[in-house]
Amino acid sequence: MADHTIDHNTLPPNPEKATLEGRNKFMGFWFFLGGETVLFASLFGTYLGLRGGTVDGPGPSELFHLPFVFLMTMILLTSSLTSVFAIISMKRGNYKGLLAWMTVTVLLGVAFLGLEIYEFVEYVDHGLGFTTSAFGSAFYTLVGTHGAHVAFGIAWITTLIIRYRKSGLTLTNAPKFYTAVLYWHFIDVVWVFIFSIVYLMGIGG
Amino acid sequence: MSYAKAQSKSTLWDWLTTVDHKKIGIMYLVAGAFFFALGGLEAILMRIQLMFPEFTFLPAQTFNELLTMHGTTMIFLAAMPLLFGLMNYIIPLQIGARDVAFPFLNSLGFWLFLFGGILLNISWFVGGAPDAGWTAYVPLSSESPGTGIDYYVLGLQVSGAGTLIGGINFLVTIINMRAPGMSMMRMPLFTWSSFVASILILFAFPALTIGLLLLMLERVFDATYFNVGMGGNVIIWQHLFWIFGHPEVYILILPAFGIFSEVIPTFAKKRLFGYSAMVFATLIIGFLGFMVWAHHMFTVGMGPVANSIFAVATMAIAVPTGIKIFNWLLTLWGGRIRFTTANLFALAFIPSFVMGGVTGVMLATSAANYQFHDTYFVVAHFHYVIIGGVVLGLFAGAYYWWPRIFGYKLDEKLGKIFFWLFLIGFHLTFFVQHFLGLIGMPRRVASYLDGQGLNAMNLISTIGAFLMAVAFIIFVVSIFTSRNNKVTEEDPWGDGRTLEWTIPTPTPEYNFAQTPLVRDVDALWYEKYEGDGKMKAAEPLGDIHMPNGSILPIVISLGLFIASFGFIYHHAGFTWLAVVGLAITFGAMFVRSIKEDHGYHIPVDEITNNKGGE
Numbered sequence A: 001m002a003d004h005t006i007d008h009n010t011l012p013p014n015p016e017k018a019t020l021e022g023r024n025k026f027m028g029f030w031f032f033l034g035g036e037t038v039l040f041a042s043l044f045g046t047y048l049g050l051r052g053g054t055v056d057g058p059g060p061s062e063l064f065h066l067p068f069v070f071l072m073t074m075i076l077l078t079s080s081l082t083s084v085f086a087i088i089s090m091k092r093g094n095y096k097g098l099l100a101w102m103t104v105t106v107l108l109g110v111a112f113l114g115l116e117i118y119e120f121v122e123y124v125d126h127g128l129g130f131t132t133s134a135f136g137s138a139f140y141t142l143v144g145t146h147g148a149h150v151a152f153g154i155a156w157i158t159t160l161i162i163r164y165r166k167s168g169l170t171l172t173n174a175p176k177f178y179t180a181v182l183y184w185h186f187i188d189v190v191w192v193f194i195f196s197i198v199y200l201m202g203i204g205g
Numbered sequence B: 001m002s003y004a005k006a007q008s009k010s011t012l013w014d015w016l017t018t019v020d021h022k023k024i025g026i027m028y029l030v031a032g033a034f035f036f037a038l039g040g041l042e043a044i045l046m047r048i049q050l051m052f053p054e055f056t057f058l059p060a061q062t063f064n065e066l067l068t069m070h071g072t073t074m075i076f077l078a079a080m081p082l083l084f085g086l087m088n089y090i091i092p093l094q095i096g097a098r099d100v101a102f103p104f105l106n107s108l109g110f111w112l113f114l115f116g117g118i119l120l121n122i123s124w125f126v127g128g129a130p131d132a133g134w135t136a137y138v139p140l141s142s143e144s145p146g147t148g149i150d151y152y153v154l155g156l157q158v159s160g161a162g163t164l165i166g167g168i169n170f171l172v173t174i175i176n177m178r179a180p181g182m183s184m185m186r187m188p189l190f191t192w193s194s195f196v197a198s199i200l201i202l203f204a205f206p207a208l209t210i211g212l213l214l215l216m217l218e219r220v221f222d223a224t225y226f227n228v229g230m231g232g233n234v235i236i237w238q239h240l241f242w243i244f245g246h247p248e249v250y251i252l253i254l255p256a257f258g259i260f261s262e263v264i265p266t267f268a269k270k271r272l273f274g275y276s277a278m279v280f281a282t283l284i285i286g287f288l289g290f291m292v293w294a295h296h297m298f299t300v301g302m303g304p305v306a307n308s309i310f311a312v313a314t315m316a317i318a319v320p321t322g323i324k325i326f327n328w329l330l331t332l333w334g335g336r337i338r339f340t341t342a343n344l345f346a347l348a349f350i351p352s353f354v355m356g357g358v359t360g361v362m363l364a365t366s367a368a369n370y371q372f373h374d375t376y377f378v379v380a381h382f383h384y385v386i387i388g389g390v391v392l393g394l395f396a397g398a399y400y401w402w403p404r405i406f407g408y409k410l411d412e413k414l415g416k417i418f419f420w421l422f423l424i425g426f427h428l429t430f431f432v433q434h435f436l437g438l439i440g441m442p443r444r445v446a447s448y449l450d451g452q453g454l455n456a457m458n459l460i461s462t463i464g465a466f467l468m469a470v471a472f473i474i475f476v477v478s479i480f481t482s483r484n485n486k487v488t489e490e491d492p493w494g495d496g497r498t499l500e501w502t503i504p505t506p507t508p509e510y511n512f513a514q515t516p517l518v519r520d521v522d523a524l525w526y527e528k529y530e531g532d533g534k535m536k537a538a539e540p541l542g543d544i545h546m547p548n549g550s551i552l553p554i555v556i557s558l559g560l561f562i563a564s565f566g567f568i569y570h571h572a573g574f575t576w577l578a579v580v581g582l583a584i585t586f587g588a589m590f591v592r593s594i595k596e597d598h599g600y601h602i603p604v605d606e607i608t609n610n611k612g613g614e
Helices: A020-050 A066-091 A095-125 A134-163 A173-204 B003-007 B011-017 B021-049 B060-094 B103-125 B148-176 B189-220 B235-268 B275-288 B293-300 B304-316 B318-332 B341-364 B366-372 B376-406 B412-438 B455-481 B523-530 B552-568 B575-594 B604-612
Strands: B544-546 B600-602
Touching (some): A020 A173, A020 B148, A020 B189, A020 B235, A066 A095, A066 A173, A095 A134, A095 A173, A134 B575, B011 B021, B021 B060, B021 B103, B021 B455, B060 B148, B060 B376, B103 B148, B148 B189, B148 B552, B189 B235, B189 B552, B235 B318, B235 B376, B293 B304, B304 B318, B304 B341, B304 B366, B341 B376, B376 B412
Antiparallel strands (some): B544 B600
């Protein structure tokens, strides 16, 4: 039923929500993101409670290099924008455009992740290990959990792109792309909070 | 896959791969009952140790392990799965759906819970169970030697993931899958309360996930969140734990409230008094449930302002709960009450739970809490609300829905013996514990001295515990001896009001041959009094689409189970096991992602045959 290709002309206006399965997936994913919000809120709370606990190790203001983190932020925000372009392409029935923009999104995600790994290596060189202090543990846990989410998102979207490279847009894969993009926006929003609370407050406050 | 092919599979394979909400519900019930018996056994062993002063039945370390495992098992592996079993079986039937929104995830949630429960209990056989209490306060838990706490952390992490998945599944099912005409304000109260409980699961469990993650990283990978010498803070654990832990008790009690709201009207032969007040009281309890976690921490030293705020918020919960109590009483008022076993449990719940509520308000008085904290008064309080509320609710629900789920009625005579023994045993065990606490007996102690006025009440308490154990054995016996009380009618109690009593017994695989049209709250009751007693169909008879079974949920859960051992024995060099396990889990998720599975159809003649043969 739902597995044959939908012609551009017969495509329902919102293919991601056209079937009950799609609607369920859509709503279930929003709920999941609600749970993820509490998950990150718990990590932020922990970090705020522990960010002064540097003991003998380096503290935020000695480590963080704002221009570098700003670059990371811009890359991730841009990747959110390109995923929006992907969804616009989907709504217009332009499947090639969808795949192309999703690929750009993944590449930007990979760039972000690479910079984050580089950043962590730098900090370890400057004397902040995972076990150096409570600040170190809390920092790596919060930012690392976000990084793990980015990595998972990259793997997920890559899987979708490869799996559906030839299928065209269907009522089955439209919800999948749509939820993947929701997820991508979510990790982007979390990063905005990390940028503000961890980096800006770390340097300014 | 064709329908005939789906039928030809072996029974075992069928149960291992099933995505049918009814079979998953039954598996939850069976596994939950097993863990309930296990947790009960642990309680009996503790009560034997406390029977006499300075008794030497158990070493103190074993006692600590028992009290930890009793609490953890009863909350996570008994009460929640038993409620999930009923929710799984009953909610789709009550809303007129053929299955839950995510049948695959439903199965995954069950297997995660089961593997997590097994993992936790393996600790008994490999160097000792966790021993830091079910709350696992740091630094007691982070410094605890051995692997017990590691099993606690990973066992709960795995089973908690299953619970979270289950919660999301119920939410989407209830919002998206209701039959035509069933608006939110026409939903049965059990569905409503399960809906609110699922919201609580969604927003409470991630806090536990993070707490457990931090504790695991602290123990296994030497992180320093809770190490004060390294800049850490031990209170963070308490906050994270109770931000989860307090909503958790409402996750347990709200579905039980829902069960009473189904049982009491049925056996009072009246509709529920104050339906909308019940719905809003449930929502308010759910909301306030998130605002009160720090009342578990009054003695931590948060200061008078924080203590006062949390005290007032806690007392406020008594208001919506009181509304519910009065609504149940007024449902009974003037009703034609039948004293079936299910209803006896519901009637006994009202005074028992009110007693637990009263001690709850006493405990919420933060100044007095300094006296009550960590004494048997607290133990008495939470057993009054959990046994007097949740467990009585589970038994009421079991007797009420047994004919729907298993196709026979449980013996009423044995049921009444079970009920009275259990109720008397329960009050005998826990009523005296209020006074033990008030005269100063601390909780979680392996023994006490002679000559302090504690002997007689401890002995009484132990005798009560044995009565409860005997009662439960009678219940288990009656499950087997009642098998001949076969039920064939759709509405075996005669006064069913909701959609689960409109379908043939035993329940067909597809639940409803035709989706029913709901015309009022208490859909079936309305048709009985305003229509011809039968539900109107909302669709013509046709082929029914069903999802295919899958073995992947077990594979995903097994992967996490294996990975957990890698983390637990990280220091012994087994980290590779974690890599293998996670590879299995993510590999199975990958397969699930790339393999499209569109299910199969049950042909219409199959359905008409079944209808004719009922």
